[in-house]
Amino acid sequence: MIEPINPVALELGPFEIYWYGVIIGTGALLGLWLAVRESSRLGLHKDTFVDIALYTIPTAIIFARAYYVLFQWDYYSQNPGQIIQVWNGGLAIHGGLIGAFLAGFIFAKVKNLSFWKLADIAAPSIILGQAIGRWGNFINQEAHGGEVTREFLENLHLPEFIIDQMYINGAYYQPTFLYESLWNFLGFAILLGLRRVNLKRGELFLSYIIWYSVGRFFIEGLRTDSLMLTETLRMAQFISIVLIVVSIGVIVVRRMTGMAKNRYLDKENSM
Secondary structure, rough: OOOOOEEEEEEEEEEEEEHHHHHHHHHHHHHHHHHHHHHHOOOHHHHHHHHHHHHHHHHHHHHHHHHHHHHHHHHHHHOHHHHHHHHOOOHHHHHHHHHHHHHHHHHHHHHHHHHHHHHHEEEEHHHHHHHHHHHHHHHOOOOOOOOHHHHHHHHHOOHHHHHHHHHHHHEOOOOOHHHHHHHHHHHHHHHHHHHHHHHHHHHHHHHHHHHHHHHHHHHHEEEEEOOOOOOOEEHHHEEEEEEHHHHHHHHHHHHOOOOOOEEOOOOOOOO
């Protein structure tokens, strides 16, 4: 029998540290480091993104969990003690993005900074964190697709440890966590390249939204644990379509109306 990876990374007396939290925390710290470096290069105070992270990261986690619980309320209403057990998984990325967006927008207004500039700087960090964070789902054996054969996984030329971890309750499953992680790593590389293009301010962040949403739409269709809006409509696919349309619309409107006057590499703090 194939033994799954132990989700507990470290035991300190009565306390247990889970791989899920370690992996997500690692992604967040790497993303923060990247944003701090880039913000300094663009003329912002070096502590700007450290201050932002103090608000956006906790808010993102709360919103991500609340979003997930809301769409699984039939279960959590009967098991309220598990609502705060985020170490077992159950953080919805779209909920986290909503929370981070709101916290970042308020922070920008209070500090009189350009929200679009901050969002552009943060975009590669966000998708990098998502790419790394999906491996927390791998450890928890969640966010996978439908049942497949071992031969199917071997034909993907996957390492043995991934194939073994995709063996869940007597069957092998499609590693959709891996598809999304690879899609996000590719998106991260593309966003780093787009920094050199010097797009209009806000368009790097909107490009991230479009790229992530396109991948999420198709990958979500392969998953078996989707949060459902209706019996037939997956919530993540619906939101992905909305985000793609809205992001493209915002880019077009801002360019046509002249609202997008500044560019990514500009150092002034205007909107």
